[in-house]
Amino acid sequence: MAKKIGVYVCECGNNVADNVDIDRVIKALSPLRDVAVVEKYRLLCSEDGKEFLKQSIIDHELTHLVVAACSPKQHEHTFMSVCVAASLNPYLFQMANIREQCAWVTQDKEEATDKAIRQIAAAIARVAYNEALEKKDIDVYPDVLIIGGGIAGIKATHVLASPDRKVYLVEKNSSLGGKVKGFDKLFTKMESGSALIEKELKNLREDENIEVFTESEVEQILGFFGNFEVKVVKKATNEELNFNVGAVVLATGFDLMDPKGLPQYGYGKLDDVYTSLEFEEMNVPGGPTGGKILLKNGNPPKSVAIVHCVGREDKGYCSKVCCMYSLKSARMLKAQLPAVKVSQLYSDLCIPGKAYQKFHEETKDLGVEFIRAEKTNVTQNSKGMTVKYESETGSKGDLAVDMVILVPAMEPSSDTNKFAEMLSIPIDNEGFLAQEHQKLAPVASSVEGVFVVGCAQGPKNISESIVQSEAAAGKILSALVPGRKLELEVKTSEISETFCTGCKTCISVCPYSAISFDDFREISVVNEALCHGCGVCAAACPSGAASVKNFAFTQIYQEVEALLK
Amino acid sequence: MENNGNSTSVLVIGAGIAGIESSLLLANSGAKVYLVEKASYFGGNVIKWEEVFPNMECATCMIAPKQQELLQNENIKLLMLSQVEAVQGSVGDFTAKVKKKARYVDLENCIGCNECFEPCPVEVDNEFEERLSKRKAIYVPCAGALPNVPVIDTDNCLRFKGEDCQLCQEACMFEAIDYTQQDEELELKVGAIVVATGFKTFDLTQTPQYGYKKLNNVYSIVEVERICASNGPTEGQIVLQNGEAPKSVAIIHCIGREEKGYCSSVCCMASIKQAHFLKNKLPEIKVSQLYSDLCIPGRIYQRFYEEVKGSGVDFIRATVNEVTQQGAGLAIKYKTEDGKGNTLNVDMLILAPAIEPETDSSKLAEILAIPQDEHGFFSEKEPDLDSVDTSREGIFIAGCAQSPKDVPDTVAEAEATVGRILSLSR
Numbered sequence: 001m002a003k004k005i006g007v008y009v010c011e012c013g014n015n016v017a018d019n020v021d022i023d024r025v026i027k028a029l030s031p032l033r034d035v036a037v038v039e040k041y042r043l044l045c046s047e048d049g050k051e052f053l054k055q056s057i058i059d060h061e062l063t064h065l066v067v068a069a070c071s072p073k074q075h076e077h078t079f080m081s082v083c084v085a086a087s088l089n090p091y092l093f094q095m096a097n098i099r100e101q102c103a104w105v106t107q108d109k110e111e112a113t114d115k116a117i118r119q120i121a122a123a124i125a126r127v128a129y130n131e132a133l134e135k136k137d138i139d140v141y142p143d144v145l146i147i148g149g150g151i152a153g154i155k156a157t158h159v160l161a162s163p164d165r166k167v168y169l170v171e172k173n174s175s176l177g178g179k180v181k182g183f184d185k186l187f188t189k190m191e192s193g194s195a196l197i198e199k200e201l202k203n204l205r206e207d208e209n210i211e212v213f214t215e216s217e218v219e220q221i222l223g224f225f226g227n228f229e230v231k232v233v234k235k236a237t238n239e240e241l242n243f244n245v246g247a248v249v250l251a252t253g254f255d256l257m258d259p260k261g262l263p264q265y266g267y268g269k270l271d272d273v274y275t276s277l278e279f280e281e282m283n284v285p286g287g288p289t290g291g292k293i294l295l296k297n298g299n300p301p302k303s304v305a306i307v308h309c310v311g312r313e314d315k316g317y318c319s320k321v322c323c324m325y326s327l328k329s330a331r332m333l334k335a336q337l338p339a340v341k342v343s344q345l346y347s348d349l350c351i352p353g354k355a356y357q358k359f360h361e362e363t364k365d366l367g368v369e370f371i372r373a374e375k376t377n378v379t380q381n382s383k384g385m386t387v388k389y390e391s392e393t394g395s396k397g398d399l400a401v402d403m404v405i406l407v408p409a410m411e412p413s414s415d416t417n418k419f420a421e422m423l424s425i426p427i428d429n430e431g432f433l434a435q436e437h438q439k440l441a442p443v444a445s446s447v448e449g450v451f452v453v454g455c456a457q458g459p460k461n462i463s464e465s466i467v468q469s470e471a472a473a474g475k476i477l478s479a480l481v482p483g484r485k486l487e488l489e490v491k492t493s494e495i496s497e498t499f500c501t502g503c504k505t506c507i508s509v510c511p512y513s514a515i516s517f518d519d520f521r522e523i524s525v526v527n528e529a530l531c532h533g534c535g536v537c538a539a540a541c542p543s544g545a546a547s548v549k550n551f552a553f554t555q556i557y558q559e560v561e562a563l564l565k
Numbered sequence: 566m567e568n569n570g571n572s573t574s575v576l577v578i579g580a581g582i583a584g585i586e587s588s589l590l591l592a593n594s595g596a597k598v599y600l601v602e603k604a605s606y607f608g609g610n611v612i613k614w615e616e617v618f619p620n621m622e623c624a625t626c627m628i629a630p631k632q633q634e635l636l637q638n639e640n641i642k643l644l645m646l647s648q649v650e651a652v653q654g655s656v657g658d659f660t661a662k663v664k665k666k667a668r669y670v671d672l673e674n675c676i677g678c679n680e681c682f683e684p685c686p687v688e689v690d691n692e693f694e695e696r697l698s699k700r701k702a703i704y705v706p707c708a709g710a711l712p713n714v715p716v717i718d719t720d721n722c723l724r725f726k727g728e729d730c731q732l733c734q735e736a737c738m739f740e741a742i743d744y745t746q747q748d749e750e751l752e753l754k755v756g757a758i759v760v761a762t763g764f765k766t767f768d769l770t771q772t773p774q775y776g777y778k779k780l781n782n783v784y785s786i787v788e789v790e791r792i793c794a795s796n797g798p799t800e801g802q803i804v805l806q807n808g809e810a811p812k813s814v815a816i817i818h819c820i821g822r823e824e825k826g827y828c829s830s831v832c833c834m835a836s837i838k839q840a841h842f843l844k845n846k847l848p849e850i851k852v853s854q855l856y857s858d859l860c861i862p863g864r865i866y867q868r869f870y871e872e873v874k875g876s877g878v879d880f881i882r883a884t885v886n887e888v889t890q891q892g893a894g895l896a897i898k899y900k901t902e903d904g905k906g907n908t909l910n911v912d913m914l915i916l917a918p919a920i921e922p923e924t925d926s927s928k929l930a931e932i933l934a935i936p937q938d939e940h941g942f943f944s945e946k947e948p949d950l951d952s953v954d955t956s957r958e959g960i961f962i963a964g965c966a967q968s969p970k971d972v973p974d975t976v977a978e979a980e981a982t983v984g985r986i987l988s989l990s991r
Contacts, residue, residue, distance in 0.1 A: 188949055439972045475983075478591065
């Protein structure tokens with residue numbers, strides 16, 4: 001069928017008309033190949049303009065459409081809708097931006113007119129090679145897999161489960177509750193962490209849309225947003241479970257850095273040097289000391305030093321919550337042992353937000369001492385332990401104490417790398433699972449449908465972890481609506497079977513893990529459900545096999561050639 | 566409320582980054598969203614910033630695609646120049662009264678050519694630009710603001726003061742200017758409400774010791790954001806009041822912290838960002854940060870701090886006593902922690918003020934019948950546990966309306982309100 005390209009130039013009131021000689025544009029473009037009609041209109045985006053455009057497409061039986069007007073950001077969507085109304089495939093349409101890129105910026109009218117002619121000629125040359133594309137959609141599973149049964153995982157499960165959405169919660173340990181379960185007190189209200197977990201678990205137990213697997217490992221996750229195939233193995237029985245979900249939430253939490261690697265603190269060598277988590281354990285009524293804060297010799301401590309920021313320098317980041325829970329530890333000490341002397345050795349107090357300074361001031365009022373210390377060293381002799389410290393200005397001091405509580409940096413839990421590899425999620429410089437966008441997509445990962453919440457993506461407090469769980473739930477509930485199909489990106493990449501040499505370059509550069517290798521045919525294959533059409537593969541492919549639909553080499557070449565003619 | 570996406574409708578108050586994110590996610594689920602914004606433009610505080618830490622992305626470019634998506638989303642009704650006046654009912658069945666002021670420029674007909682500004686004879690301070698530049702009585706706050714449709718400021722427009730001026734209408738080729746437009750009262754039926762009204766900054770004239778509004782070349786961090794902005798009053802040129810580039814700048818942290826009684830979370834990073842920006846624009850400039858405690862929480866920020874420190878920015882732990890004029894420059898008297906007094910002489914001083922709830926928060930709290938805390942921020946139902954629920958079921962808070970926070974935490978809260986709202990049916 002012969003091509004019939006219609007070209008419509010918008011005067012945009014006087015915005016284009018004042019600075020571009022539109023009659024000369026029409027005259028110059030009319031003889032171009034395949035151009036059936038070139039016309040101008042006062043304002044194409046107006047209701048009259050859209051109707052005129054629609055009728056023109058029908059009357060002239062156009063096969064392709066070029067609109068020369070404003071930025072596609074403003075009205076591409078508008079004119080694509082007009083195409084649809086006129087039964088023309090909207091991908092057989094191209095815009096030339098002769099307002100922002102020409103009339104508004106090119107001062108001389110003659111020059112602007114020449115430029116507009118080139119811009120529109122380029123769009124004509126390109127549109128002739130555009131492909132008619134169709135929107136595709138896929139059925140989705142609304143169900144969700146949550147990995148990690150700490151507070152973040154529990155909350156995500158609770159928010160997501162509903163009669164039309166099943167949630168699978170997988171925890172490697174024998175019980176749910178994560179780290180929070182082991183905290184006798186939580187800042188700032190000093191309420192029990194285990195009671196909080198118990199309350200949350202009650203909600204889960206009562207919900208028949210939730211399936212919990214404890215002592216279980218996720219062994220494999222294949223597929224894409226809307227349709228992941230999951231394999232879980234129950235460790236005790238080796239029983240294998242297979243099910244499908246539409247989305248995955250990683251809530252794998254954190255570990256504390258092991259202070260044994262930092263000999264200056266004496267951890268593992270001196271009797272009464274503890275990590276903050278060990279101190280937490282001491283406070284739990286059912287714990288090893290029955291909830292009593294005791295030294296190794298069975299006596300309660302008379303003086304305690306809490307050393308902040310252990311390992312911060314090595315990690316290269318601030319663990320965000322340590323200042324606050326060190327204040328909490330001081331309060332727990334003071335509550336149980338009113339006469340105890342507590343000293344906080346810190347470098348910068350990080351207590352962000354509206355509620356924490358008050359907690360700090362109240363703690364200080366209990367007689368807790370705050371000492372600014374950059375370098376700290378713990379030693380022991382026959383008289384007891386000494387904490388030597390040096391401030392940033394060089395002044396030195398020492399403290400004789402019975403007990404030292406170290407506050408180590410938080411690091412991603414040991415499972416992080418396993419899941420990063422399983423799901424092809426990048427790990428950031430600090431070892432945590434990376435976000436899709438640091439500012440705008442805090443819980444999404446670069447793999448669509450996989451979300452990372454809580455301390456798995458960086459140190460955070462309980463309320464921030466809960467918010468992130470609810471945020472992932474918000475993203476999932478918004479996109480995976482039961483009974484609704486998922487629309488896929490239209491302009492995806494395609495790899496020519498004929499030209500692909502199987503070098504796998506595309507696989508290594510694809511940020512969405514959308515390309516896999518077909519071992520039998522020895523070529524790369526694009527998964528359209530994962531491809532975002534970014535074009536990185538097309539740019540990297542050495543044999544020209546990869547290209548993005550409607551950004552093919554021919555189209556770009558034709559466009560550039562017409563621009564430069 | 567049903568979860569199948571069609572029967573839910575939500576009122577979102579405030580069209581900053583939190584309100585935008587909530588609205589988009591809700592709309593994509595199939596819910597109908599009324600997004601109410603009191604200004605004539607949307608995008609909130611973020612669009613005032615030239616770049617955002619720590620990757621120094623252009624803030625406007627970062628948020629513009631979301632704004633465009635929102636403007637084209639048929640499930641979202643963006644009501645600008647609007648304020649919520651009353652709310653009745655309960656979760657699943659709220660009725661909200663919204664007053665929408667007339668813009669006097671038709672959103673459909675206006676194409677954003679700006680031809681109407683030129684002939685306007687009125688010139689007043691541009692509030693968006695922190696009064697560092699002038700605007701007309703018909704105006705858009707800055708280049709690139711969305712929607713790209715002006716508004717008539719009836720307090721200053723000659724016609725609305727009774728004079729027979731219609732110069733803007735005569736200049737408009739699209740008959741977009743309509744002096745007869747009326748304010749509207751809308752009644753909206755919604756199932757849930759998201760409050761995302763954001764923040765303002767502490768009034769620096771309350772701390773006179775730093776010389777704000779008394780001495781030359783003393784700025785707030787917000788003013789400097791506009792000075793740094795390529796679409797701002799100086800088009801991104803960092804200049805002193807005498808038109809010369811500063812050779813030395815000091816940034817004082819934590820202004821108003823003592824008065825407010827809390828740490829505003831993001832000022833250290835914002836101050837470090839401005840140092841980065843200054844160093845980038847004027848490589849020879851000497852930048853000193855006067856701070857008490859560095860609060861750069863989380864895994865991402867320390868790297869940025871170290872980079873900026875490495876570029877030659879001085880970090881001085883100090884308490885500032887007084888700022889005075891010294892010749893053409895400024896003298897900052899400060900004390901370090903060991904009690905030593907010292908003086909720093911600079912050409913320009915930037916103050917980092919505390920973050921406060923938006924002006925109308927108390928009025929809105931009353932309308933919505935939700936509590937505020939002692940600082941005026943909206944209170945969450947369960948402090949330390951869940952920051953998006955309020956004590957009134959069906960009403961949620963996101964972003965700095967709840968407490969000072971950075972952009973990612975704000976976006977997460979916005980997404981969390983969606984999680985909570987879409988799961989309300991159970």
